[in-house]
Amino acid sequence: MPDAPLNIADASFDLIGIDGDDTLWHDIGNYNLTEEKYRTILSAYCDLENMGDILLKTERKNLKIFGFGVKGYTLSLIETAIEITNGQIKAEGIQQIIDLGKEMMSGSIDILDNVIEALELLRPSYKIIVITKGDLFHQEAKFARSGLTHFFDGLEVVSNKDVQTYGALLSRYKIAPENFLMVGNSLPSDILPVLELGAWGVHIPYHTVWEMEHSDKDISDISRAVTLDNLVDVPNLLLGDK
């Protein structure tokens, strides 16, 4: 039996999982844009200095009840608006917030640079699926509207990206962890749990990190993980010398 490969370029992958939000398409920017419009709605009522902190606190609390996704986020926006305006927000303002949520649910999908080039290079050599966290209905809709479906063998929407979830998914696909590569922008969601399973990870940081996805971990000394700038560097790394 040969030694296990120490280098990602020498590993052999039966399945590549790629994250959706902020790895294939822009996402956090939509939240930031929504929050700008939200501030405009609320600015008629009160000072917004602590708005970000109150919203984050509400989101954290509600995440346990509602899970990830735009619908729970919209409910958190409404609760925060009630709290921060001391109950003075009018029904009209609440409706405007719901309309912001609807805009997010049905907005256009803005694919990141070089994603199509990367997928065109990877597609002939690998089985590839999207593994994305959040709201089933919304993630399916985004995937369908992305124009990327023909590059993938499937879409897996999960409610949480933890070791158990990845483990169950790999055993359903009958893939050994050492033959699985996960690519994504979030260390705690896309990289750390798959490394714990014995799989490989490519971290492609997005220029903004969601507060809820911050991590102090450093993967620079882990041999089964690598940090790259752009999705197109994945085929360059894996297929570079083939």
Added chain:
Amino acid sequence: MPDAPLNIADASFDLIGIDGDDTLWHDIGNYNLTEEKYRTILSAYCDLENMGDILLKTERKNLKIFGFGVKGYTLSLIETAIEITNGQIKAEGIQQIIDLGKEMMSGSIDILDNVIEALELLRPSYKIIVITKGDLFHQEAKFARSGLTHFFDGLEVVSNKDVQTYGALLSRYKIAPENFLMVGNSLPSDILPVLELGAWGVHIPYHTVWEMEHSDKDISDISRAVTLDNLVDVPNLLLGDK
């Protein structure tokens, strides 16, 4: 090759799918209870004679944007409240509506009569999964809290129960339609699409039907479908003479 079985008791099943809401556990009752409390909140503001129609109209419109589930339903409750009170509802009332949604998300799971007995009888002879529609996070939470997980080989949460969804699921499980039985309370979601695929269906009507799941179809003359009173009649039918 033997003739295809004409009778469900003679068919051989490699997989049984069972619906969750109102098949394994009570669900629509929670919506009805929520709507009673909702009426109490709104009754301070206006006449509620047309409330049901306006809510249903809002739900239908929002279903295309938000999909099925409690979070979208809660947003529809808020929109309906704004409309029906002509914008007079106060922030306090909106917060009470959000709290109703939170109650629904985290409420206890009320298992239907004879479900456990039925699953105990079926479990030794069949591979069984729950196939349920709606919000991924909420359905996973309900399944986990139901105390029924050990009876099942898995949970599949789907955004829509149509022919395409069931077809994709069966091919992922490598099950031929003629060896698949779906059990559920909804004709349009649980029975009609699987019959169209060539699979078998057991319809177990719940005493209340959600407006969105009404169907005028009659399955009494379809040989691959049968209507039973209770889930425990399924093992009685399948295992009765074995």
